[in-house]
Amino acid sequence: MELKFINLSKCYGKKQALIDFSATMNEGVYALLGPNGAGKSTLMNCLSDLIEPTSGKILFDGKSIKAMGADFRSIYGFMPQSYGLYPSFRAIDTLRYFARLKGIENSEKKITQLLETVNLTDSANKRVKGFSGGMKRRLGIAIALLNDPKVLVLDEPTAGLDPKERIRLRNLISEVSFDRVVIFATHIVSDVEAIAGNTILLQNGRVLKSTDTCSLIESIEGKVWEAKVRNADEAILENSFRISNITKVSDGAIIRIVSDSKPYENAVSISPSLEDVYLYYFDEAASKND
Amino acid sequence: MLRQELKRILQSRVFIILAALTAIYFAYLTASYFFSNKQTITQYQKDAEVTNAFLSEVSDQSADGANLYNTLKEMYLEAENELGRLSAQGTGEGGQMSDEMQAEYDRWRIAMHALDCVGYQFDEYPSFAEKTIKKAYLLSNDGSQDEYTIRLNKKAVEEYNVARSFSLIDTKPAGIWHEMYSARYRYFYIFLVFVFVILSADIFCYEHTHRLCGMVFTSKNGRKCLLFAKLCSLWLIAVVTIVVITIADISVCLSIVGRELIFEPVQVLPIFRRSTADLSFLTLIIYSGVIRLLLLLLVICLVAAISTVSRNALVSLSINAVLMFTAFALYSYSIGYEKINSISGDIVLYEKRFELYEKLRGFLPVCFVNPISYVEKFDYMNICGYPISRLAVCITVTILISAVLVLTAFSRFGKASKAIRLKIKKG
Numbered sequence: 001m002e003l004k005f006i007n008l009s010k011c012y013g014k015k016q017a018l019i020d021f022s023a024t025m026n027e028g029v030y031a032l033l034g035p036n037g038a039g040k041s042t043l044m045n046c047l048s049d050l051i052e053p054t055s056g057k058i059l060f061d062g063k064s065i066k067a068m069g070a071d072f073r074s075i076y077g078f079m080p081q082s083y084g085l086y087p088s089f090r091a092i093d094t095l096r097y098f099a100r101l102k103g104i105e106n107s108e109k110k111i112t113q114l115l116e117t118v119n120l121t122d123s124a125n126k127r128v129k130g131f132s133g134g135m136k137r138r139l140g141i142a143i144a145l146l147n148d149p150k151v152l153v154l155d156e157p158t159a160g161l162d163p164k165e166r167i168r169l170r171n172l173i174s175e176v177s178f179d180r181v182v183i184f185a186t187h188i189v190s191d192v193e194a195i196a197g198n199t200i201l202l203q204n205g206r207v208l209k210s211t212d213t214c215s216l217i218e219s220i221e222g223k224v225w226e227a228k229v230r231n232a233d234e235a236i237l238e239n240s241f242r243i244s245n246i247t248k249v250s251d252g253a254i255i256r257i258v259s260d261s262k263p264y265e266n267a268v269s270i271s272p273s274l275e276d277v278y279l280y281y282f283d284e285a286a287s288k289n290d
Numbered sequence: 291m292l293r294q295e296l297k298r299i300l301q302s303r304v305f306i307i308l309a310a311l312t313a314i315y316f317a318y319l320t321a322s323y324f325f326s327n328k329q330t331i332t333q334y335q336k337d338a339e340v341t342n343a344f345l346s347e348v349s350d351q352s353a354d355g356a357n358l359y360n361t362l363k364e365m366y367l368e369a370e371n372e373l374g375r376l377s378a379q380g381t382g383e384g385g386q387m388s389d390e391m392q393a394e395y396d397r398w399r400i401a402m403h404a405l406d407c408v409g410y411q412f413d414e415y416p417s418f419a420e421k422t423i424k425k426a427y428l429l430s431n432d433g434s435q436d437e438y439t440i441r442l443n444k445k446a447v448e449e450y451n452v453a454r455s456f457s458l459i460d461t462k463p464a465g466i467w468h469e470m471y472s473a474r475y476r477y478f479y480i481f482l483v484f485v486f487v488i489l490s491a492d493i494f495c496y497e498h499t500h501r502l503c504g505m506v507f508t509s510k511n512g513r514k515c516l517l518f519a520k521l522c523s524l525w526l527i528a529v530v531t532i533v534v535i536t537i538a539d540i541s542v543c544l545s546i547v548g549r550e551l552i553f554e555p556v557q558v559l560p561i562f563r564r565s566t567a568d569l570s571f572l573t574l575i576i577y578s579g580v581i582r583l584l585l586l587l588l589v590i591c592l593v594a595a596i597s598t599v600s601r602n603a604l605v606s607l608s609i610n611a612v613l614m615f616t617a618f619a620l621y622s623y624s625i626g627y628e629k630i631n632s633i634s635g636d637i638v639l640y641e642k643r644f645e646l647y648e649k650l651r652g653f654l655p656v657c658f659v660n661p662i663s664y665v666e667k668f669d670y671m672n673i674c675g676y677p678i679s680r681l682a683v684c685i686t687v688t689i690l691i692s693a694v695l696v697l698t699a700f701s702r703f704g705k706a707s708k709a710i711r712l713k714i715k716k717g
Contacts, residue, residue: 048508073510080504088301097298100291101509101516143505155504 001061002026003151003181008056010042010205017042019205021056029177031196031213032185035282038202040185041081044155047183048078060151074103077149079140081156081185087129091120091139094128095146102147114142118172134165141169145176152176154184158191170194193274201281208281213274220272220280225257227267237263242279291511295519296526304492308485316535319478320542369398479582479659480618486528486589487614491607493520494597494699517703521594521696528586536579540572556665567665574662581661581681588655588688589614591695598702617656624650652680655688 003025010018018039032040045051047058049066058065065072085094092111099107115121118138123131131139137157144152157173158166166188173182174195186192192199192213199216201208209216224244229237230252237243237255241263245256256270257263258280299305376391492499494517497506506512544552552571569577592613597606624647651657651664652671664681671680 045504048504050503050507070510073508073512076508078504078508080501082501083505084500084502086298086500086502088303089298093297097294098505098509100294101506101512103510103515140505147510 001150001181002059004059005043006057006059008043008046008058009054010039010046010051011054016205018046018053021205021207023200023207023210025181025183025198027179027181028197029173029182029184029195031192031199032183032202033187033189033192033199033278034185034202034208035187037204039205040202041155042205043202044078044080044153044183044185047151047153048076049073074147075150077144077147077152079137079144079154079157081159083140085128085131085136085139088127090125090127091115091131092124094139095142098143099146104147107146110146110148114145117145117175118142119168134161134169137161137165137169138172141172150180152180152182154182156186157184158186158188166191189273189275189278199274201278203282216277217272217274220258220277222269223258223260223280224270224272224276225259225263225267226254226270227257227264228252228254229264233264244276244279291515291519292522295516296523299493299523299527302492302496305489308489312482312485312531315481316478316538320538366398369394373398476659479585482531482582483585483589483614483656483659484611486524486586487593487610488607489527490524490590490593491597491603491610493524494594495601495603495606498601499603513703514700517594517598517700521590521699524590525587528583528590532579532583532586536575539575539579543571543575569665574665577665578661581658581664581685584685584688585655585658588692588695591692591699594699595695595702598699614656617654618659621650621654621656621659648680652683653687655684655691657684658688 005021005023008018008021009016021039021043032043034040042051046053047065049072060068060072060075086097089097092115095111095114096107099111104110112121115124118141120135120138120142123135128136128139141154141157144154154173158169161169170191173184176182177195184191184196196213198211199213200210201216209219211219228249234246234253234255237257242258243255244258247254256276257267258272258276372394373391376388376394497503506516540552554571556567556569556571556574593606593610596609597603600606600609657663664684670677671683673683
């Protein structure tokens, strides 16, 4: 299974939302990481055929998804960043409705199984209008999974959820990621670190980096420092370096710094995290843009 | 899919509110008409008989329309004065009108009714400071010029060669029945058109309004199949609405005019006397239902096309409402009158906008709100030398427009558009 993006670009008037995006994806979880306006949603909407790319194409197993049309949609599952549901429907009705939309015959068994997977069995007969944000997200995942998609796309699946719900949803994505291409967009770095095998960093419509998540973290090995500083030096360091964390202590502060060179006399090199990667690349890109 | 979509629509708040409003309006119309006609039908018949007799007598004596009108006016004023005089003297024994007073009252009422029925059209006549007599028709004795109205003075009679005898518009009980259709229900159907505009705009734009595009339009059947289900659901709702209204209508008519009249040919009514349609009153009701159903189906197709292009319920609603208002305003304008002359500041002459009206009825489907107009007389159009029924032309136009609109909707529904792009861009 291969999903290939070839020089995909999208312009809105003069603004370029996506510039020459190229990538090849196989089975596994791919995270699209980037700040707001990076082009994540544009990419996903192009893949969903909700917007026309200005140029470039998307191929699934060598065939254009545009030409595949309904055939591609039958193996495609999408959960947008923000979406509504039919408020008067019960959860089970919603799944039945989408099962019909997805052309699934004899869907009852699948629906029961999915309700169990997303932990909504007890709420199956409750109306959607009474659902919490987390429940709606889980129902959204169930809808996306109804047709057992080969390509599953989730736009900000954990946004607005409490930590417990987020962990539950993350685990769910991990569970269902076997044997399919899962693409999810987020700016919550810890989610990417937990489940994504591959990460694509996007900034202003361009790919900054595209590699497996471990390599990405390794790529800034030796560039993350920790130092205990005096109160007087704290402000100076904040103005001069990318600070990923500050912990106040009685006689100063412990500061985590992302820097190519040693930033402070007693600074020691420590293991980087994906948050440091985010800060390293996006702060750098921002400063270049400035 | 159709069942699921129908279920969703029937559960939606917009549908429930609109259905309730329609049901209340229809129940009110039906009940008020049923009871008001039950109460007045005998009086109406009595008035019709005496007025007919009077008119027949007075029209023989009248040299022209002006004289007839003046005779009626004099009689009315005279009776009114006499009534005033008698009233000042007291009503008679036990609060009852004396015989003399009753006779004057009858004369006054007949004169007033005759004036109404002869139906001269005035914006206002000086002698009737508080009265405006409107909606007038003058039927000439050859029965072919009822589209032309008042020419009240000698000059007008000479100039336009208007016939000199007059008859009532219609004062038979069946006339009331006809009026129920042509007058009251016409407004109900205009109301119904707007109900369907609102409902359809909400349904066709639902996915966009409720941020469901991403999930629905990425489903295998989320485009053509869903649009088909939406269209079929709305058409089904339209069919059920028309069937319910038609059944209620037949029931009311049966209770008012009785079982015998409903199977009579429509030609027994003066207004249908030149009709070539082979219709009884029952089949006329059914025919009217079918034609109005066609109008509703067209409205649904129109809203579908505009909604799928605009992708915004409010925009679609506004565009459709403007289109409908324009069409109905044009129709309403065409059935009105144009002032053609004013004589001595006393009498105003009008002529119906006949040519515009006839053209519109061939090509403007909103004219289907009054389907009776297509069968009340020999109504053919000359198309390339062939006489083609105006009804057939308008039905063909309606079907063609509907087909184009449906194709437009199918080609645009769920496809990427500027509206989506802008929305995403803002997001």
